[in-house]
Amino acid sequence: MVIAHADVDAFFVSVERRDTPRYRDRPFVVAAEVVACASYEARELGVHAGMPLARVLHRWPEVVVAPPRDERYSRAGEELFALFRRYTPLLQPGSMEEAFLDVTGRDGGDPVALAAGLRRTARRELGLPVSVGLARSKLWAKLAGRRAKPDGLVVIDAEREAELRPALRLEGLWGVGPRTVPRLHEAGLFTVADLAGHDETSLAAIVPTAMVRTLLAIARGTDDATVRIPGPRRSVSAQRTISPPTRTRSTVLGVLGTVVGLAVDRLGHDPRRPSRLEVTVRFDDGTIRTGRAPLPGAVADPAGIERVARRLLEGTGWEDDGRGVTLAGVVLFLAAAREVPGQLALPFAPGLPDG
DNA sequence: TCTGGGGTCCTAGGACCC
DNA sequence: TCTGGGGTCCTAGGACCC
Known part of the structure; x- marks a missing residue:
């Protein structure tokens, strides 16, 4: 294999530099309000993605900037x-x-x-x-x-x-993320070699079962070598943070309406109808609550989706306690390819659900 | 190191059916 | 009538990636 x-x-930077010679050989960033991508010269200075542009230019006025062109x-x-x-x-x-x-x-x-x-x-x-x-x-x-x-x-x-594996640091592993790393460190595990004394049972006390398998596969050298060819996208989504946190009903409903509109826009010309809807709210203590429900076949327009979204939002109980809401989002799940309208064998058969 | 936004996949638990 | 097991579907939540 x-x-x-x-x-x-530095993808964005490399595309801009290909098109515009004066962006080359100097500290350069692609940025709107925050840095989307920094050249290696800019990274040497200390600039990195996510940094507010104003701060970059204040500290390093020599940095050249171009706006993103998606x-x-x-x-x-x-x-x-x-x-x-x-x-x-x-x-x-x-x-x-x-x-x-x-x-x-x-x-x-x-x-x-x-x-x-x-x-x-x-x-x-x-x-x-x-x-x-x-x-x-x-x-x-x-x-x-x-x-x-x-x-x-x-x-x-x-x-x-085989030479490199034992010394590999767990926090550098692809597939081992920010939730898992602290748990491993607390358990005294820092490198792949540290996993040697562990098995399914002992690791299951530290991390979730899927992560147990990932870690043991890495330690044993049987980690994933399967290249997965993606099918059609499974979902489209939109979310917006709300700052400052709010408990105002009209504000939350307004953001919900906005993200429903954004998500529907993202469907573009996809002929598939969204089959399920998920609504997410995040509170100011970081807690996330979600609600999911099927979208009946009759519901395909933004207004109909928004009605279901409001019902799911109520179901999260966001008004039940004193917490502020800091984010609202929706996900539209798309039917599998075989359920694409027009590919059904009996599209008008009586008794079939119309979804 | 953090924030924000758009995705994918997995799991536990419950319901339901055979 | 009761018990048990297996499969499938659904929901809510969690973790990861770029």
């Missing part, structure tokens, strides 16, 4: 994936600008040459720097890719993987 992780370095990035992403598909159809997107590629058997016995060719082609045809990590599994390809940045290629073969 040979997995490649391919990823454009359509440009989407198109660059599409071109990138078209390029990936020339190497293998077995690819699992991680985001607009990165993917895992299963290149097993497609590398002519030389995955390094394949990866180098991919990088060269991306540079020549798209003008973008793509870093590639090559390894046995997705985790290790991702780790190799991290080491490859910027603009490099790193291979971690089985031998090297």
Whole structure:
């Protein structure tokens, strides 16, 4: 099994620099009010994504700024994936600008040459720097890719993987997140080697069962090497934070209406009807409550969806105590592809639910 | 390190059916 | 009538990723 992780370095920055030479070779960020993407030169200064632009310019006036151009990035992403598909159809997107590629058997016995060719082609045809990590599994390809940045290629073969594995820090693992890391640390576990004395039972006392499996697989070297080709999207969503926290009914209902509208807009020209609705509220103590319900076949318009959303909102009991509301959001779940209207065998058969 | 927004997947528990 | 087991579906919540 040979997995490649391919990823454009500083994606937004690289697209802007391709189009505009004066953005090159200097600290540069793509930012609206906060930094969306910082060049490696800017990162050296201490700039990072999420930083308010005003603070950046106050401290480092030499930083050059360009506003984000989302359509440009989407198109660059599409071109990138078209390029990936020339190497293998077995690819699992991680985001607009990165993917895992299963290149097993497609590398002519030389995955390094394949990866180098991919990088060269991306540079020549798209003008973008793509870093590639090559390894046995997705985790290790991702780790190799991290080491490859910027603009490099790193291979971690089985031998090297076995050397590196014990010292791997748990907080650096792909798939081990911010909820799990503190629990592991509290239990005295910091590296993969620390997992050696543990099994399903002992780890289950520390983290949830799915995470137990993830951790043991990493420790045993049987972690996931399956590249999953995504089907059609399963959901669209929208959420908005509310600041300051509110207990005003009209405010909460107003935000709910807004996010329903945004989510419906996101459906775009998708021919599928949303089959379920989820409503989420977050309180000022960080607690989240959700409600979910089917959307009857008759409900397809924003007003109808909003009625169901209001009912689910009431069901969260948000008015029952003194807490303020800090976020409202909705998710529209889409029917599986086989339920797309027009693909039903008997669309007008009597007695069938109309959904 | 944090915030914010858009996604995916998994699990526990209960209901229901056979 | 009672018991048990298995499968499936639904809901609420949790965790992760970029």
